[in-house]
Amino acid sequence: MIILAAGILVSASSSVGATMSTRAAMSGDAVGTETFTPVQIQRYVEALIGIRTIQRGADVRLRSLPQSERQKITETAEEQARAMVRRTGLTIATFNALS
Numbered sequence: 001m002i003i004l005a006a007g008i009l010v011s012a013s014s015s016v017g018a019t020m021s022t023r024a025a026m027s028g029d030a031v032g033t034e035t036f037t038p039v040q041i042q043r044y045v046e047a048l049i050g051i052r053t054i055q056r057g058a059d060v061r062l063r064s065l066p067q068s069e070r071q072k073i074t075e076t077a078e079e080q081a082r083a084m085v086r087r088t089g090l091t092i093a094t095f096n097a098l099s
Helices: 038-063 067-087 092-098
Strands: 009-011 018-022 032-036
Touching (some): 032 092, 038 067, 038 092
Antiparallel strands (some): 018 032
């Protein structure tokens, strides 16, 4: 599944957008700064809510299945999460940068 990075810091900026300091928690990358628009941030929130719903549903199904059948549920949930991001109009790269 898409793993969200920790440590999002949001500070107000001009009406053009917001400055967010992002960190790739899983890779140990240094903190970088990018500018994201309010629309991108809203789309990120929409995608995140949808992904959380997908994850919860997959978790419930995974608990009730034997180990041998779990891979298909995981793959399906991962594809659904990617599709959720695309439906919001964000790319996976932008979503991950916002994470």
